[in-house]
Amino acid sequence: MNAPGHADAVRRPLPDVFLQALQSRFTDRCSLAHAVREHHGRDESPFPPMLPDAVVFARSTEEVAWVARLCHEHHVPLIPYGVGSSLEGHLLAVQGGVSLDLSGMDQIVAINPEDFTATVQAGVTRLTLNEQLRDTGLFFPIDPGADASLGGMAATRASGTNAVRYGTMRENVLTMKVVTADGRVIETANRAKKSSAGYDLTRLFIGSEGTLGIITEVTVRLYPQPEAISAAICNFPDLRSAVQSVIEVIQMGIAIARVEFMDTGAVRATNAYSKLTLKESPLLLFEFHGSPTGVQEQAQIVQEIARDNGGMDFEWADKPEDRSRLWTARHNAYFAGLQLRPGCRASTTDVCVPISALADCVEQTAADMDQASFPYTIVGHVGDGNFHVLMLLDPDDQEQWQESERLNRRLVQRAIQMQGTCTGEHGVGLHKMEFMLAEHGQDSLDIMSSIKQALDPHNILNPGKMIPPRA
Amino acid sequence: MNAPGHADAVRRPLPDVFLQALQSRFTDRCSLAHAVREHHGRDESPFPPMLPDAVVFARSTEEVAWVARLCHEHHVPLIPYGVGSSLEGHLLAVQGGVSLDLSGMDQIVAINPEDFTATVQAGVTRLTLNEQLRDTGLFFPIDPGADASLGGMAATRASGTNAVRYGTMRENVLTMKVVTADGRVIETANRAKKSSAGYDLTRLFIGSEGTLGIITEVTVRLYPQPEAISAAICNFPDLRSAVQSVIEVIQMGIAIARVEFMDTGAVRATNAYSKLTLKESPLLLFEFHGSPTGVQEQAQIVQEIARDNGGMDFEWADKPEDRSRLWTARHNAYFAGLQLRPGCRASTTDVCVPISALADCVEQTAADMDQASFPYTIVGHVGDGNFHVLMLLDPDDQEQWQESERLNRRLVQRAIQMQGTCTGEHGVGLHKMEFMLAEHGQDSLDIMSSIKQALDPHNILNPGKMIPPRA
Numbered sequence: 001m002n003a004p005g006h007a008d009a010v011r012r013p014l015p016d017v018f019l020q021a022l023q024s025r026f027t028d029r030c031s032l033a034h035a036v037r038e039h040h041g042r043d044e045s046p047f048p049p050m051l052p053d054a055v056v057f058a059r060s061t062e063e064v065a066w067v068a069r070l071c072h073e074h075h076v077p078l079i080p081y082g083v084g085s086s087l088e089g090h091l092l093a094v095q096g097g098v099s100l101d102l103s104g105m106d107q108i109v110a111i112n113p114e115d116f117t118a119t120v121q122a123g124v125t126r127l128t129l130n131e132q133l134r135d136t137g138l139f140f141p142i143d144p145g146a147d148a149s150l151g152g153m154a155a156t157r158a159s160g161t162n163a164v165r166y167g168t169m170r171e172n173v174l175t176m177k178v179v180t181a182d183g184r185v186i187e188t189a190n191r192a193k194k195s196s197a198g199y200d201l202t203r204l205f206i207g208s209e210g211t212l213g214i215i216t217e218v219t220v221r222l223y224p225q226p227e228a229i230s231a232a233i234c235n236f237p238d239l240r241s242a243v244q245s246v247i248e249v250i251q252m253g254i255a256i257a258r259v260e261f262m263d264t265g266a267v268r269a270t271n272a273y274s275k276l277t278l279k280e281s282p283l284l285l286f287e288f289h290g291s292p293t294g295v296q297e298q299a300q301i302v303q304e305i306a307r308d309n310g311g312m313d314f315e316w317a318d319k320p321e322d323r324s325r326l327w328t329a330r331h332n333a334y335f336a337g338l339q340l341r342p343g344c345r346a347s348t349t350d351v352c353v354p355i356s357a358l359a360d361c362v363e364q365t366a367a368d369m370d371q372a373s374f375p376y377t378i379v380g381h382v383g384d385g386n387f388h389v390l391m392l393l394d395p396d397d398q399e400q401w402q403e404s405e406r407l408n409r410r411l412v413q414r415a416i417q418m419q420g421t422c423t424g425e426h427g428v429g430l431h432k433m434e435f436m437l438a439e440h441g442q443d444s445l446d447i448m449s450s451i452k453q454a455l456d457p458h459n460i461l462n463p464g465k466m467i468p469p470r471a
Numbered sequence: 472m473n474a475p476g477h478a479d480a481v482r483r484p485l486p487d488v489f490l491q492a493l494q495s496r497f498t499d500r501c502s503l504a505h506a507v508r509e510h511h512g513r514d515e516s517p518f519p520p521m522l523p524d525a526v527v528f529a530r531s532t533e534e535v536a537w538v539a540r541l542c543h544e545h546h547v548p549l550i551p552y553g554v555g556s557s558l559e560g561h562l563l564a565v566q567g568g569v570s571l572d573l574s575g576m577d578q579i580v581a582i583n584p585e586d587f588t589a590t591v592q593a594g595v596t597r598l599t600l601n602e603q604l605r606d607t608g609l610f611f612p613i614d615p616g617a618d619a620s621l622g623g624m625a626a627t628r629a630s631g632t633n634a635v636r637y638g639t640m641r642e643n644v645l646t647m648k649v650v651t652a653d654g655r656v657i658e659t660a661n662r663a664k665k666s667s668a669g670y671d672l673t674r675l676f677i678g679s680e681g682t683l684g685i686i687t688e689v690t691v692r693l694y695p696q697p698e699a700i701s702a703a704i705c706n707f708p709d710l711r712s713a714v715q716s717v718i719e720v721i722q723m724g725i726a727i728a729r730v731e732f733m734d735t736g737a738v739r740a741t742n743a744y745s746k747l748t749l750k751e752s753p754l755l756l757f758e759f760h761g762s763p764t765g766v767q768e769q770a771q772i773v774q775e776i777a778r779d780n781g782g783m784d785f786e787w788a789d790k791p792e793d794r795s796r797l798w799t800a801r802h803n804a805y806f807a808g809l810q811l812r813p814g815c816r817a818s819t820t821d822v823c824v825p826i827s828a829l830a831d832c833v834e835q836t837a838a839d840m841d842q843a844s845f846p847y848t849i850v851g852h853v854g855d856g857n858f859h860v861l862m863l864l865d866p867d868d869q870e871q872w873q874e875s876e877r878l879n880r881r882l883v884q885r886a887i888q889m890q891g892t893c894t895g896e897h898g899v900g901l902h903k904m905e906f907m908l909a910e911h912g913q914d915s916l917d918i919m920s921s922i923k924q925a926l927d928p929h930n931i932l933n934p935g936k937m938i939p940p941r942a
Contacts, residue, residue, distance in 0.1 A: 114722055114827040157667040168665050170674075171642055184914040192823040193855045194639050195892035196628040196678055197899055197910055198937060199919045203641075203674030207667055224724030251585060253695030294765050352663040356585040384664045421666035428668055439668055443655045447926065448670045454925040455918065466669060 018074040029057040040099035045089040052093035061216040069183030082152030088429030094464040119219040122151025138222040141166035156427035157207030164383030165257045177217035181456035210462035226289035232314040243359040245309040246382045258287035259383040266377035273336030274329035337390040344392040351415035352386035352424030386424035428466045489545040500528040511570035516560040523564035532687040540654030551681045553623030559900030565935040590690040593622025609693040612637035627898035628678030635854030636728040648688035652927035681933035697760035703785040714830040716780040717853045729758035730854040737848035744807030745800035808861040815863040822886035823857040823895030857895035899937045
């Protein structure tokens with residue numbers, strides 16, 4: 001499973017004067033140890049590690065800016081690192097350089113409950129933030145499977161199971177502190193809920209995957225913990241009837257908080273990994289947020305829709321601990337899948353299509369995957385038209401890797417033809433770069449390149465990622 | 472009321488060869504007539520007209536691209552024009568050039584009810600779109616006061632009374648067709664509800680006010696017409712008690728669809744202009760969307776909050792025609808204000824602050840305005856922390872203009888100190904340019920400039936706007 005070709009990638013040793021400056025400033029927070037570099041040269045992608053030359057553990061925006069200035073001066077690649085949970089090779093040091101670990105920037109800067117905002121350093125993780133919020137009656141809804149850092153989530157435009165109701169990082173960041181390639185520090189916006197004052201720098205850096213600037217602080221929107229929450233599981237006879245139910249729920253305009261699909265394989269894996277006894281057929285996990293009567297209303301309509309599509313009776317999870325177990329199991333579907341094939345590595349697809357195309361897209365994909373020589377599971381944030389195929393590959397079998405890549409290519413083509421995207425929430429990194437041309441066209445990629453060039457003229461920020469070189 | 476100093480603005484006559492090419496391609500859709508140029512050299516701002524040298528009426532993206540290529544080649548300024556309802560001098564041809572009128576691009580390209588999306592040409596207005604949607608059971612919620620074009624609304628990141636529930640153009644555009652400065656045509660994204668595939672070009676062009684590209688098609692999100700709608704008016708003894716009620720409603724997490732503030736002057740003007748008999752004290756207009764019981768629940772909580780803050784009994788407008796009259800009156804508050812002082816011109820403020828700062832901000836502003844030598848009214852999308860002071864000025868009194876500018880400057884300083892913005896929804900244009908440095912800092916402005924330079928190297932797209940020249 002080699003990373004996409006980077007024959008043109010330049011990997012030069014760090015200049016001595018650069019390394020001395022770094023070590024003298026950061027002493028034991030600058031590491032050249034192989035184990036540390038290896039830890040920072042990988043993520044949850046199927047690629048083998050590609051090591052940075054050095055790892056620096058930053059504790060403040062000022063330190064990040066200092067490192068950026070040094071890297072800028074010496075043209076050394078600089079890759080921001082959160083908790084390493086990205087899935088597409090975002091963190092691999094294809095051109096070497098410095099991995100800048102921000103996990104030590106773990107301070108809650110401010111919680112403003114009256115404005116429903118929290119400002120945190122980039123290394124704060126979503127679960128930590130929610131723990132800190134517990135007494136405020138508020139919560140932060142965005143939940144990628146992993147306990148990712150807020151900086152990393154902003155950098156990849158992450159979302160998760162709650163996005164169908166609460167949106168993605170795109171909709172839920174008010175402003176960020178960002179260090180530019182040459183070490184300037186900017187605040188992208190302010191805490192006003194809306195603004196028409198100039199270019200949307202916040203949205204420009206969200207999803208830029210460390211290639212335009214280094215996010216060091218994030219101010220996010222918070223939401224009141226719902227007065228009432230209820231969750232339910234509904235099994236279906238087949239994939240299409242489950243997906244069709246979701247389409248109808250969305251088309252009814254139900255403000256459902258979560259609606260997650262799992263195929264039979266994913267249910268089986270989850271039962272095994274999380275010690276549950278879910279019925280092993282395609283299922284939907286629902287969650288409803290609102291007032292007690294609002295939640296009841298929603299649940300009733302959704303139950304009718306599910307029943308009309310052949311769904312079985314709802315199994316309710318009303319107690320918080322039951323719900324928590326269920327959603328933890330759902331968030332662990334990735335790791336559960338890995339356990340289906342001990343020793344495997346996973347490659348994950350991530351297309352997102354308009355909801356009207358979802359049933360066709362999932363069904364055609366499952367038919368395709370049924371022909372594969374490896375096991376797979378499908379889970380999805382189907383309310384958004386987004387689903388993942390987890391392909392479980394023998395890490396030593398290069399042919400299987402090629403096969404999975406072919407299948408993913410077909411899936412992405414299918415999604416783009418349906419006016420969708422190659423990546424709904426994971427980002428591009430190395431792995432989805434090959435689809436950028438088909439999805440955006442050369443003119444759009446040229447515009448992206450010209451922005452990159454304008455903001456990072458020496459191409460030091462996470463180089464070799466996202467935008468493919470012009471053919 | 473002269474526009475901010477553009478002593479450095481270069482105004483050169485159009486090259487003959489350029490003009491001949493334009494006329495030969497567009498014949499009677501290229502006008503040099505003074506009346507046409509004057510109509511296109513003004514907007515609803517208090518500035519006197521600044522005329523373009525020519526006006527071209529485009530009917531297709533291809534025509535827009537052709538004009539852009541020609542202007543790019545000859546370094547001629549190019550200003551996209553929708554319906555002329557912008558408020559900050561966005562459309563004034565400070566450097567001459569071509570005004571490109573897109574109002575003839577008025578086709579609905581596609582309505583996809585099953586995906587809750589509509590694709591329209593840039594010249595389609597919001598009311599036209601909603602008329603076309605009537606039979607689908609869906610609607611498009613963003614409603615600036617004027618019947619603006621969708622292209623113009625995207626270009627200014629517009630919002631309006633529904634934004635508190637449905638968001639702004641930022642949240643409600645899925646993808647756009649954009650013509651670049653050199654006449655390339657790109658699609659900024661696709662119809663997937665979310666995507667992590669590269670830089671967010673959609674959000675980059677939203678709010679760019681014609682300075683980065685020309686929006687020719689917009690795909691927006693639609694919403695189901697609510698099952699139940701109810702609207703109510705509540706009068707308050709004073710400004711602070713009204714605003715405090717809104718703050719508490721928002722802090723309770725009520726998903727209110729609209730909550731609009733009018734001060735006594737605005738109510739009085741509205742009564743006179745729209746022939747209503749509203750009680751003349753500060754008031755809030757509420758609208759609730761949802762299921763019948765959901766709407767009832769919301770209204771009950773809001774009523775309690777209002778009563779606790781000294782609000783009087785709700786007056787309900789349950790019939791559609793009553794609601795429609797009320798909201799039309801609210802949308803006409805701008806024109807109603809103008810009638811308070813026949814022959815006046817209005818200058819409108821547009822700050823937006825975090826909700827916790829709103830009561831202080833409005834109250835301090837009203838105290839300030841009470842000292843002014845001219846009449847004013849205050850209206851606001853207060854659920855978002857956004858409010859407008861309509862300052863009614865004698866167009867021939869330069870001192871009064873200076874006074875209004877001083878008052879606005881103090882207001883903007885106040886808002887920025889409260890972590891807010893100089894413009895919540897109107898945009899920068901010419902009029903708010905002077906605040907960009909205080910709001911963003913020089914480093915952020917430099918980044919905006921570098922993006923502008925990258926996308927429009929000859930500075931032909933709406934030049935002299937938004938980003939102030941470096942001091």
